[in-house]
Amino acid sequence: MSAVEKQGEYQPEIVVLYCRNCLTPGIDPPSGVLAAGGIVAKYVPMPCSSKVEPSHLMKILERGADGVEVVGCPDGQCGFLDGNRRADKRVTRLRSLLAEIKLGEERLCMNRGTRLTSEALFALAQKRARAVAGLGPNPMKGVNR
């Protein structure tokens, strides 16, 4: 049973896949689950935002996440030259597919940042939760595969 169901009320579940290089140097990279402020944020640190494959993002949504936030470095500051641009293009294409199937393109988004704190990452999760609020819970929530 997820944190969402335990509390008996809908709390958007947002998966945050972020590039470790976006963080303020020296801080512990957030990982795991944080339920606070009416949302459930699940953190997935990555060596670069380009590590997200389209299949990963679709499977996360298929498993019931209400929103997915991909966080990469600012344009031109990718440690792997253009990894963040590649991630951005993948996200853009997948957003159009999500719109095509009427699941809502707002369920997936990419943002950029540098020297981010844990609080800043959580703020991005909250921003995504607000963006999907109008869409309601992901209809895939609780669906057995």
Add this chain to the structure above:
Amino acid sequence: MIIAEWKPIPELVSMLKGHKSVLLVGCATCVAECAAGGEREVETLAPLLRMALKTEGVSVEIKRKTIERQCEWEFVEALAGEIEEVDAVLSIACGIGVQALSERFAHLPVYPGVNTTSLAIREQPGLWTARCAACGDCVLGETFGLCPVARCAKSLMNGPCGGTRHNGMCEVDENVECVWNLIYERAKARGELQKLYEVRRAKNWSNSAHGGPKRMLREDLRP
């Protein structure tokens, strides 16, 4: 390679409605190279289809499998086990693969998940352009290695049309280079412009699609 692109998801959903269990089959050869039908695409399309069907209020189980080639019977045979568990197949191979599956498993509907578009080369990352029309009477030896059948919008055989743009691009598509301009430039660079004046034999179009379905027989390879 043979290139293809996904059909619109709503079109796929309308094919799959009414089925209980569908096997989504990828092909790890040509369509994998053009990022339309390989294992990665299977792994992306399967959850997308499940979500699309759910939003339509339809419940269809989507199983998935990728084989090395859907155009070779030996590889197709590997699907025999999975086929028993489904009532339809969605193939994201080229039209050859779809027909091979349909022939081997004729008791099931086999739907095409992609539109096969051309024989092409990956010109740049993310850009594939047609290079061959499989016309059955190759003229590349006479046209400096550039195919006017596949690469000219009008398949002209004797030089550019009057619509070629001043910058050497095609009048039909400003993003496509006029192949006859390319042929001219290559001939000029080789110092062989005079070859373009040569009268060439008439092309045998009966070997192309105009001549009906093709069949190639090699007695030396037959059992």
